[in-house]
Amino acid sequence: MRIAVQRSGGFAGLTEDLGAVDTLQLQPEARARIEGMVHTHDQHAQATQGASGPGADMFTYRITVTEGNNSRTIAFTDDGGQHVAPLRAIVDAVTGQH
Numbered sequence: 001m002r003i004a005v006q007r008s009g010g011f012a013g014l015t016e017d018l019g020a021v022d023t024l025q026l027q028p029e030a031r032a033r034i035e036g037m038v039h040t041h042d043q044h045a046q047a048t049q050g051a052s053g054p055g056a057d058m059f060t061y062r063i064t065v066t067e068g069n070n071s072r073t074i075a076f077t078d079d080g081g082q083h084v085a086p087l088r089a090i091v092d093a094v095t096g097q098h
Contacts, residue, residue, distance in 0.1 A: 001035055002066040005094045009059045009077075018095045034093050038065055041086040061091055 004020035023031045063074045076087050091097075 001038065003034065003038065003090070003094050004064045004066075005091050006062040006064070007059050008062075009057065011057045018091070021094050034090070037086070037090050037093060041090065061087070063087065063090055063094075 001023045002020060003023070005018040006015060007018050008015040021034065023035050026034070058077050058079055060075060060077045065072050065074070074087065076084050078084055078088060
């Protein structure tokens with residue numbers, strides 16, 4: 001599974017690639033944790049896709065998950081709410097912040 005994260009918005013309105021991870025290159029424990037987060041929160045992510053809160057300077061994240069020939073993108077605006085916490089955890093795991 002390959003997971004890539006892109007962030008856009010903020011005060012400057014820039015788009016940047018935050019990183020990507022190929023879970024096949026990870027240690028088994030880290031691989032299981034990140035893949036589990038993606039699978040566990042996949043339905044939640046689809047439900048919040050494209051959701052946005054108030055504030056033009058918030059960051060919008062795009063998580064692109066590729067498994068074999070299948071690819072899907074989950075987009076969400078990080079308004080700091082609990083409803084995006086599982087998605088933020090995926091971003092943090094991919095970018096090495098957690």
